Amino acid sequence: MYQYFYDLTGNTIIATLIVAVFPLVNVLLVALIGVYLERKVSAWIQDRIGPNRTGPLGLFQTVADFLKMLQKEDATSTEIDSKLYNIAPVLVFTGSFAAYAAIPFSSKLIGSEADVGIFYVLAISSLVVGGILMAGWASNNKYSMLGAMRSAAQIISYEIPTAIIVLSIVMFTGTLSLDKISDMQTASFWNWNIFGGAELGLTKFLMIPFMFIGFLIIFISTLAEVNRTPFDIPEAESELVAGYFTEYCGMKWAMFMLSEYGNMFAVSAIVSILFFGGYHSPIGYLGNSIGVEWLIPFEQAFWFLAKGWFFILVQMWLRWTLPRLRVDQLMSLCWKYLIPYAFVNLIIIGIISLL
């Protein structure tokens, strides 16, 4: 894709900018469809109807919400720290969007093919923590401050199990590039990392149970990193109003929402790349069987989005099923269960992949 636009425009910077539009459109679509689906899914689970007035089945509800938000007055307090207050949404959105630079949407559509891939994603997502702390501090509001502190503690704690499981996948595959990790899991779903990767014989079958444990740990900890229920004490509606963005309104609030949904898709994409073959189809390509080469990247993009949306739907399903954890339960789950298990898992995967 980058090469195509480079040939078209003859300028590397313009070509990269055009490539960067695709993840942005993806984030906007995830937010638009995600908010609508969140309300519909919650309605189905709780036996309600959900939004049904704006357009057929309420499909334009989020568009209407967006137009309303654009016209909202920015009713901010005079007692805020206005510099930090205005920088915070920029930082939070940048942190969540910049992660998309290394995520391959298909074998042709990837922002940057830097070899550090997943390491860069882990590093750049930490910007979000800075933005959240800034927002909480600058708001001069008790709910924001409490929410920001809780959120920062939670995100940094759960970053460690995530990083350890990523580390075990890196030990197994021997590369950091998300593109190469996806490419190793091609051809069939039996080659996915969760089924022991493309190895053969005994190694593969020894690997399967530990890969399942690894998947469970990384799924739980990414769930906590994007502040989703059951780990949503930073923005627990019943006690903290809205957490760190209580003082924000209109488009500035929408930026936080956008980055939250962007993050949801990003972690789903990363889990699907690490364990479920990324953009590769589980059943082979139509383009290969009928001999149409250009169809393959589109099929790959379809499978990638399908896997990402599948995990987003699982996250929504969990949100309306499980109750919220307490702070001490949250911390002991991370430090006393996930991290020791992840460490043991890391060592065992290291031994098995050495065989």
Next chain:
Amino acid sequence: MLTEFGKILIFIIFAIVFVTITLFLYKLIRPNRPTHEKQMVYECGENPEGSPWVKFNIRFYVVALIFLIFDVEVVLLFPWALTYKEFGVYGFIVGLIFLIVLGLGMAYEWRKGDLEWARPEPKPPKLDEILNPKTEIQNSN
């Protein structure tokens, strides 16, 4: 010619520009009619009481410290994880020793109770109780 990290920089600048332009457009469109009530900090309709910028629970600081230790260690393990297969069993054992030392550190923190969110209240001995051990029993009937 742009390197791969240059492309990442362009992604970051692109995100910053996108947010800035959106917020600028929002500033042009939105109404601005501030009143005294709108300019107050939100506290569920009450007048705000006291400053939120207060001393915070020390637990958050301890969690941040432990996180720092583990994060640095995970960063150190990444290059090892990439290349340990080249050195075979020897390479793995070197990493394993590092992991065991870390595990010991973790066990120490656990034993010391730093992973507990709600620590039990410390009970320092009081001078009165040591000098007159029976007074408390008389007071409580």
